[in-house]
């Protein structure tokens with residue numbers, strides 16, 4: 001299943017909705033696509049630079065997947081990169097463009113694909129303009145363009161499911177040391193729709209990685225988990241939380257030292273506070289931890305998403321030593337301990 005945003009019959013972008021991936025056979029794709037589109041989308045091809053039909057398109061509108069019509073990029077985020085391929089600094093909705101580590105051709109790159117049909121689009125690089133610093137580098141052949149006055153033509157039947165699809169959704173904010181590590185541990189759980197790395201506990205003006213690293217901002221590195229409470233409960237998320245880090249270490253996790261790495265549960269409601277308190281008391285009396293649990297319970301104020309390059313960091317950088325030695329083994333332990341909670 002994937003979480004995608006789509007246009008409705010009024011030409012408004014709505015969602016996200018949880019839908020199954022679109023899977024077609026090779027011959028079905030051949031029937032649906034031109035040979036040029038097939039070469040890019042299904043065979044991971046690259047068109048020659050400065051040849052694409054959408055490179056110099058400056059009209060306002062939306063670029064959608066040539067394979068399944070999923071909206072992918074808005075003209076608002078298009079910029080002139082000089083590379084010879086259409087370039088954007090962000091996708092139209094975070095769930096619509098999937099990213100994968102790509103080590104082909106002896107290079108370490110991040111491949112981008114349509115989240116719904118897995119069609120290859122191009123790559124994303126970290127040399128883009130503000131505000132994201134990213135450059136989504138696209139093949140024209142993977143895209144269709146729809147001018148902004150005709151967006152209703154992109155209306156997707158998925159949008160009609162809106163009330164049901166978006167009804168069951170809740171969030172939890174937890175801090176258990178480095179957010180690269182906790183994010184990847186929770187992303188693999190069933191019912192978890194999204195995990196965002198960020199900062200909470202401090203002020204807006206200091207909610208950036210450089211200042212949080214100083215340890216004087218009161219912020220904690222935290223994750224915001226968006227989940228479907230009918231598939232996974234807050235209590236189950238707390239179980240995983242207390243296994244995904246060491247709650248007996250005060251203001252540190254291993255070599256990561258400072259209040260920004262404190263163990264904390266940021267509760268949004270009295271129910272969450274009571275559930276967290278009960279969980280800590282139960283774990284403490286169970287003898288699972290020989291030292292006292294020092295996890296703090298703090299009221300949730302604002303959650304500030306971290307810089308784009310921190311999002312999905314572990315999944316996109318599995319070979320980075322810190323990830324390989326700390327984050328991945330922990331995510332693996334969670335998988336083994338909670339097989340029933342894995343997607």
Ligand SMILES: [Zn+2]
Nearest residue numbers: 065068114117
């Ligand atoms: Zn697609």
